[in-house]
Amino acid sequence: MIEAEATGARVEEGVAVYGDEVVVDQPEPKVVMTLADVAVAFGGRTAVRDVTFDVHAGEVTALIGPSGSGKTTLLRALNRMHDTVRTAAVTGTVQLGDLDVYAPSTDPTLLRSRVGMVFQRPNPFPTMSIYENAVAGLKFNGVRKKSLLDEAAESALVGAALWDSVKDRMKAHASTLSGGEQQRLCIARALAVEPEVLLMDEPTSALDPIATKRIEELVVELKDRVTIIIVTHNMQQAMRVSDRCAFLLMGEDKAGELIEFGPTATLFSEPTDPRTLDYVNGRFG
Amino acid sequence: MTILELPVEQPVDATMERRRAIQVAASSSLRRRKLSSGIALGVCWAFLGIAIIPLIAVLIYVTAKGLPAWSVDFFTQSTTPEGIPGGGVWNAIVGTVEITLIAVAATVPLGLMCGLFLAESNGWIAATLRFTADVMTGVPSITVGIFGYIAIVKNFGGYSGLAGAFAIGFIMLPVITRAGETAIRGVPQSLNEAALALGARRATIARRVVVPTALPGIITGVLLAVARGLGETAPLLLTIFGNQYLQWNPTKPMEALPILIYNDSSQPYADLVQVAWGAALLLMVVVLILSIGSRLFAARLQKERR
Numbered sequence: 001m002i003e004a005e006a007t008g009a010r011v012e013e014g015v016a017v018y019g020d021e022v023v024v025d026q027p028e029p030k031v032v033m034t035l036a037d038v039a040v041a042f043g044g045r046t047a048v049r050d051v052t053f054d055v056h057a058g059e060v061t062a063l064i065g066p067s068g069s070g071k072t073t074l075l076r077a078l079n080r081m082h083d084t085v086r087t088a089a090v091t092g093t094v095q096l097g098d099l100d101v102y103a104p105s106t107d108p109t110l111l112r113s114r115v116g117m118v119f120q121r122p123n124p125f126p127t128m129s130i131y132e133n134a135v136a137g138l139k140f141n142g143v144r145k146k147s148l149l150d151e152a153a154e155s156a157l158v159g160a161a162l163w164d165s166v167k168d169r170m171k172a173h174a175s176t177l178s179g180g181e182q183q184r185l186c187i188a189r190a191l192a193v194e195p196e197v198l199l200m201d202e203p204t205s206a207l208d209p210i211a212t213k214r215i216e217e218l219v220v221e222l223k224d225r226v227t228i229i230i231v232t233h234n235m236q237q238a239m240r241v242s243d244r245c246a247f248l249l250m251g252e253d254k255a256g257e258l259i260e261f262g263p264t265a266t267l268f269s270e271p272t273d274p275r276t277l278d279y280v281n282g283r284f285g
Numbered sequence: 286m287t288i289l290e291l292p293v294e295q296p297v298d299a300t301m302e303r304r305r306a307i308q309v310a311a312s313s314s315l316r317r318r319k320l321s322s323g324i325a326l327g328v329c330w331a332f333l334g335i336a337i338i339p340l341i342a343v344l345i346y347v348t349a350k351g352l353p354a355w356s357v358d359f360f361t362q363s364t365t366p367e368g369i370p371g372g373g374v375w376n377a378i379v380g381t382v383e384i385t386l387i388a389v390a391a392t393v394p395l396g397l398m399c400g401l402f403l404a405e406s407n408g409w410i411a412a413t414l415r416f417t418a419d420v421m422t423g424v425p426s427i428t429v430g431i432f433g434y435i436a437i438v439k440n441f442g443g444y445s446g447l448a449g450a451f452a453i454g455f456i457m458l459p460v461i462t463r464a465g466e467t468a469i470r471g472v473p474q475s476l477n478e479a480a481l482a483l484g485a486r487r488a489t490i491a492r493r494v495v496v497p498t499a500l501p502g503i504i505t506g507v508l509l510a511v512a513r514g515l516g517e518t519a520p521l522l523l524t525i526f527g528n529q530y531l532q533w534n535p536t537k538p539m540e541a542l543p544i545l546i547y548n549d550s551s552q553p554y555a556d557l558v559q560v561a562w563g564a565a566l567l568l569m570v571v572v573l574i575l576s577i578g579s580r581l582f583a584a585r586l587q588k589e590r591r
Contacts (some may be wrong), residue, residue, distance in 0.1 A: 109318070113311045142314025143307055143344055194304035225300050 029056035032227050033078065033197055038092035040073050040082060042050035047073045048256035051092070053246055055197065060219055060228045062242035062264065064235060066284070069248040070256025071231040075199050078229065079115040080108045096197065113141050116190035116226075117199045121206045122182035124174035124189070131170035132186055137193040152192045159225060161218055180211025187218065191226065198222070200230040204237070216241050235280060239268055247276050347566050354563025363531045364545065370556055374564045376531040380446060380539035381515065384525065385448035387535060388514055392458045393507055399458075400465025401491055415466070415587075421459040423545030429455050430523035437524065444526035452520030457510040464506020468499040501583035508579030512572045518543035542568045 029053045039049035048070025055061050063071040073082075080101065082088035101111060110180055116137070124133045134153040135143075143149060153170075157163040162184045166177075170260035183203060190198055200219070204212040219228055219241045232238050238245055245264040248256045260267060260276045271277045278284060358373050365372030399418070403411050433452035438444055472495050480490040496503070526538040527548060542564050549561035 074370060110308075110311055110315060113308065138307060138310075141307065141311040142318055143310040145310075148303070148306055148310075152307070155299070155303065194300060194307050196304070 029058055031055065031230075032057045032097060034093070034095040035078075036093040036095075036196045038074065038090065040070070040077050041089045041091075042085065043087040045075060046097035046255040048077075048248065048254070051246075051248075051258045053244075053261040054266040055227060055229060056244065057227050058223055060223050060230060060241050061069065062238040062278075063229065063231045063248060064233070064238045064245055065256065065259075066250065066279070067233065068250045068254070068256065070250070071233075071248055072201050073256070074199055074248070075229060075231050078197070078199055079112050079117055081117070083108055109141075113137070113193050114195050115197045115199060116188050116193055118183070118190050118201065118203045118204045122179055122186050124177075124182050124185050126173070126175055128174060129171045130165035130166050130174055130177070130185060134176045134188050134192050138188055141193060143285045152194070153188075156188040156192035157185075157221060159191050160184040161221075162188055162212065178211070178213060180207050181271060183207060183211070183215060184218065187215075187222075191222070195226055198228050200228060202231050202233065205233070212237075235268075235282075239264060245275075247271075247279065249275055249279070305463065310535060340406045344569075345498050347562065347569055350562040351564075351566025351569075355566070356370050357561070359563055364529050364540070364549075364560065366529065372560065374542065374545055374560065374567065377540040377545040377564060378567075379531060379533060380449075380525065380528070380541040381543075383533070383535055384446050384449045384453060384521070384539065384541060385511060385514055388454040388457055389507070389511060391450070392454040392461055392510075396461030396507075396510075397465045397496075397503065399462040401469055401496070403416075403462065403466040404469035404493070405487070418459040418462045421455070422463070425519075426456060426517050427519040427523075430520040433520055434523040437570045442536070444524060444538040446525055446532070446537065446539040448537070449521045449525035449539065449541065452524045453514045453517055456520060460510040460513060461507055463483045464509065465499075465503050468502025468506060469495055471502060472498045484554065501586040504586075505579045505583045508575050508582075512575040512579075515572055515575075516543060516568060518547050 033055035036052050037049075037053075038051040040047050051074055053061075063075060065071050076082055076092055077090045078101070080090075082090055090102060096111070096114060099106060099111070099114075101115075125136060128136060131153055133157055135149045138149055138152055143152075154163065154167075157166060163183060166172075166179065166185075169176075174182060177185060183206075187198075187203070203219075204215050207215065216237060220229060222228060223243075230238075230241065242264045244262065245267045246261045247259045247267065249259045251257045258269055260273045262271075265277060268280050271280065346350050356373075358371055360373055360378070361375050362371065362373035363373065363376040399414065403415050403418075430489060433448055433455070437448040437451050441448070476494055476498060477490060480494045485493070521544050522543050525544065527544045528538045528540045534541050546561045546564045547566070549557040549564070552558060552561075
């Protein structure tokens with residue numbers, strides 16, 4: 001929270017302090033995604049449950065908690081990635097705007113074009129060039145107009161802070177990039193589809209500190225363009241990049257539960273639940 | 286209010302426009318994409334069906350033809366000469382089991398050692414050996430039979446169960462070697478390093494860490510090699526000769542199930558053909574049990590470790 005004060009960014013919801021000037025009356029951010037009593041079970045065993053919170057547009061929401069608390073499982077429930085697991089069952093409600101994510105009429109591929117995802121390890125398609133990787137999602141979604149593809153690729157690569165270093169070698173294979181660049185290419189690939197929400201699953205866990213820093217800066221820059229939900233086991237990272245934070249913890253029966261949700265600054269400085277206090281003070285996990 | 290909202294809306298303008306265009310393209314092409322996906326899926330199912338028909342046909346046909354031949358006598362009596370009713374395949378069961386056991390006893394240690402060597406070594410010797418094993422896998426089984434005939438039958442006192450075991454072992458050896466290599470290569474390098482860092486020698490690591498970890502894969506490989514060896518006919522044809530009578534001594538000509546099937550099915554006597562169907566069903570069931578059993582066993586062992 002020291003950093004939050006230092007940058008003057010987010011001291012309190014709806015109120016920002018810039019020097020002596022107090023700017024109030026910022027509109028309450030729009031809610032893009034609503035989670036109500038979300039639970040995920042695998043083969044009858046609950047992995048995470050009782051998750052209820054709102055995701056606000058233009059913000060970064062972090063999911064934090066120790067290993068096994070169900071952060072990644074919860075994240076993957078938001079764009080129906082669990083559909084591919086036969087034994088997985090998601091209950092509760094996930095709303096994306098007016099769309100009920102788990103309604104039978106909701107097409108999962110269309111949903112995923114609106115809710116993108118970046119994974120733990122950089123996973124660019126190895127047989128495709130940098131350009132082909134950047135537009136892969138668009139092509140999968142039936143976009144054929146060359147001008148739209150080019151425009152989206154450039155905008156996404158600029159957004160992912162990769163444009164300057166790759167604009168002269170768009171035909172090169174993605175594997176020629178460094179690990180950090182590959183992850184930024186994956187972010188660009190996700191951005192190119194212009195999703196409304198971007199899910200990031202520990203996107204820096206396979207990267208070195210410098211590459212990590214650049215991704216973190218990117219996350220903060222991108223939030224005007226896309227609402228971000230990020231899973232991280234790194235509390236400093238959550239403090240640095242997120243506006244709101246959800247703290248999950250493994251319950252007695254090994255199922256993850258939502259312990260506390262709130263503005264990041266509040267959650268870290270004056271959490272309401274003693275378990276959150278213990279965790280953010282590094283007493284376990 | 287509206288002015289204060291601008292910073293949020295402004296940079297998003299181009300983005301919003303593109304987002305709309307992309308979402309329109311995505312939903313308007315959804316029907317086409319679903320259709321082509323459905324067609325591709327349908328083609329996959331159709332080809333799967335075509336591929337599976339002969340498989341199921343063989344299963345049903347052999348079962349229907351062979352099951353009537355099964356009786357207590359079928360499993361306990363030796364073959365009777367043509368024209369005399371009754372009789373079974375006991376002599377062939379004895380021969381097949383004995384020959385296979387001898388072949389397994391000889392090739393499993395050999396194959397595993399080779400597999401371990403291939404997995405652990407990257408020199409030209411290993412490369413040559415691996416290539417040889419691959420070539421051996423591809424050698425037509427009749428060639429193996431001729432080799433067994435010339436090398437063993439001609440030089441060591443004629444047709445015998447041992448000569449058959451040699452030929453079958455020749456078929457099984459490369460299978461076990463390559464399966465062993467694959468299983469051992471599947472052991473994470475980190476386990477190897479963990480043992481190394483504790484001061485273990487290579488041989489100790491192989492014996493105490495690598496081979497035990499690779500065991501499910503090794504056993505699957507061995508059982509699949511056995512299943513393969515059980516059904517081989519051509520190598521036996523030229524090495525064990527066949528024997529209508531019960532013969533326990535592997536240095537003498539023996540009967541085996543594939544030989545019995547081969548010989549009896551071409552006889553003009555209905556009861557012999559019937560026995561051949563029964564033997565074919567028996568062989569099929571045993572091979573099926575071995576294949577399914579090896580998988581179940583490996584899966585269980587894998588599960589226990591977690």
